[in-house]
Amino acid sequence: MKAIRIFFILFLLQLQALFLYGQFSERWGDQKNGTYVNPVLPADYSDLDAIRVGADYYAISSTMQFSPGMVVLHSRDLVNWEIIGHVVKDLTTISPELNWNRMNAYGKGIWAGSIRYYKNRFWVYFGTPDDGFFMSSASSAAGPWEPLHQVWKITGWDDCSSFCDDDGQLYFIATNFEFDRKTNKQYNIHLFRMRPDGKNLITSSDTIIHQSKGSEANKLYKIGGVYFHYFSEVKEEGRVMMIERAKKLTGPWEIRQLNHVNAKLDKEPNQGGLIQLPNRKWYFFTHHGTGDWEGRAASLLPVQWVDGWPIVGAVGEDGIGRMVWSATKPINSKKHLGIKGSDDFSSPSLGGQWEWNYQPRSEKWSLTQRPGHLRLHAFKPINSSGTRGSILMAGNTLTQRSMRTRANTVTIKINIDHMADGEYAGLTHFSTASYTTLGVRQSGNERHLVYEYNGKDTVGARITANTIWLRSTWDIHGKNTYSFSMTGRAFVPFAGVTQLTWGSYRGDRIGIYNYNVLGDKGFVDIDWFRYRY
Known part of the structure; x- marks a missing residue:
């Protein structure tokens, strides 16, 4: 009977997801009645990461060959977002293949990264599959951002994040998605310590902390004195959210699946950022990994803590989350933000949408x-x-x-x-x-x-x-x-x-x-x- 009940619940959830996803372009974002409908950004905002600084929320999204690179978003309520700038002005500081006279990097360029705030500055790290890892920092998320610095020239790596521990020690985590002859495996997740300026890795500190099929989308957090390593991996049902926790970065790690997915119905939400609000509630701002013609759209999912684990979406009887297509707004903000499209070209610079x-x-x-x-x-x-x-x-x-x-x-x-x-x-x-x-x-x-x-x-x-x-x-x-x-x-x-x-x-x-x-x-x-x- 329990199995039949679980099946029936899953069936109803799938019907709800099918209905809402089929209608999501008609109803999306802020509904102006205290609720919102996912996606909150029905366009190509892929490879997201997000943080809170005070009463403001900031996110970054990968841009690949488009310039300026790595778009920066701002919100006051996690539902309504505006573009406030970009991290990278000149893509040729990454590779000449990204210039107008080469145009030889479709599907490459700026991939997923992380945005963090520590030491009174914003820090963005990202990778490219052919050129390695880069970073920049700024006192304001709107910029100006420091000139791009290459952290490590390497190929075959992606999905990095920086992390500042309580003692000020900096760490760097990333995935080597190519085949490693030492481990005889792909998708090894490596952890490094960094120099105090955050510009160089201490390569001798290299440690593999996880490996699984397609394990990417790395983020590190410390919550309540416990270290959490967020990532995604590919299971039979699709690309799912995963997390492991430990009392020390050296482990041992416990691991947990955070959500179930259906590629056709919920478009595999996975890459994103875990955020705590001032009222101590938690949310996950994520892209949908399965894209359609609009790209990989962005959704906001509530998070419920269950036995010390941040379960994303509606918690099922098995303790694993499912996609949520509508919910109560986290914050009622009087400031109306939105993605601008129109331009009369009267400003001395192009708008952030371009x-x-x-x-x-x-x-x-x-x-x-x-x-x-x-x-x-x-x-x-x-x-x-x-x-x-x-x-x-x-x-x-x-x-x-x-x-x-x-x-x-x-x-x-x-x-x-x-x-x-x-x-x-x-x-x-x-x-x-x-x-x-x-x-x-x-x-x-x-x-x-x-x-x-x-x-x-x-x-x-x-x-x-x-x-x-x-x-x-x-x-x-x-x-x-x-x-x-x-x-x-x-x-x-x-x-x-x-x-x-x-x-x-x-x-x-x-x-x-x-x-x-x-x-x-x-x-x-x-x-x-x-x-x-």
């Missing part, structure tokens, strides 16, 4: 050459044929995350008066799996509207005006339609409906592009970018 695809060519874009406009100068994509270039290899494409909500509309007003022969400019959606563009192509002295889908063009009407409005509209399923206007009022759909996609562990991006397959010539001015979701 990230370039790879490190941009700095002399080829400007916010000052025509005040109140973003000017993009065209140059050749890498490996362009002279008749066609790929948006995936075109430098200075300015992007932001595509939200998965009920209705999403992006509109840009673009001046094309100074386009040149061979130039393409407009609006794009892209991932490494597929891409589309709608824009203007100049050939000789003529300009035409052109739609591209994975390298295939559909040419439209000749454009004689100097200004055009371009629009992209997509729904909760990622079905996108482009349209255009010559007046800014009536918009005409162009080409068919396409499906937004994700690729290389990144969600779809909406972006503005301008390139020239014949050479470095021509420019466009974007008057504004309006994003309603």
Whole structure:
């Protein structure tokens, strides 16, 4: 009877998860009635870590090849978040492959990291699969961040975290996911002591504290005098949250599974940060490891302590947590925060929502050459044929995350008066799996509207005006339609409906592009970018 009862409870939970996940784009985040619905950020905020400092909450999210790198988020209630900056200004300090003239690191670049606050500073550590581990610190999470420092040049490692013990000793934990001939295993989790400045490892202190299939997502905590090592691993049911605890960092460690997962229903929440509120309640801010076209979205899960273990989500009869799709808000904050999308380009710097695809060519874009406009100068994509270039290899494409909500509309007003022969400019959606563009192509002295889908063009009407409005509209399923206007009022759909996609562990991006397959010539001015979701 007990087995039947557990099965029935699990069945009801799965039905609830299926219903809520199927509706999550209709209802997400703060419901304005004291409750919230997951995800709280329905877009690509992957590889999260989060902390509390006083009454403020901070999180970081990996950015891979996008620049500036490692986005920093801020919240007052753990439900409503804003972007306040990035840790890495110049990706070429990591690798030349991340520059506009290489663009050779899709799926690589800045992977998961940790954010911590100790010694009166914020500390961010992260790794790349090819270049090793890096760190930076700042007195404010909004920056400025210190120049990037390489902690260890190594390949085949990921998912690191720093930790400051009560005596001030610094530690560093990370996973070696490659095969280790000494242990004859993969996914060995190593613990090191660090030098007092936090910039170098004491390699002689290297200790393997855990190994299991796919064990990553490392975080270290000390709670009530007990050390907790959080990580995730791959079991038959999927990637689950795990934790081990010990009275000493040297062990012995006890281990416990924190949640059950269903990849189709709950999208495997796993990578994230454990946070205690001032009222002593606990939450876990996490991404969903199984991504869809919007990427790996972010959810907030309540935590219940059971026999000294932080169980994530709704605690089942077996003492293991399940996904929670709605709950009471942790904090009622009067400060209204949100992810900004629109930009009129009147500021001397780009808004925090913007990230370039790879490190941009700095002399080829400007916010000052025509005040109140973003000017993009065209140059050749890498490996362009002279008749066609790929948006995936075109430098200075300015992007932001595509939200998965009920209705999403992006509109840009673009001046094309100074386009040149061979130039393409407009609006794009892209991932490494597929891409589309709608824009203007100049050939000789003529300009035409052109739609591209994975390298295939559909040419439209000749454009004689100097200004055009371009629009992209997509729904909760990622079905996108482009349209255009010559007046800014009536918009005409162009080409068919396409499906937004994700690729290389990144969600779809909406972006503005301008390139020239014949050479470095021509420019466009974007008057504004309006994003309603």
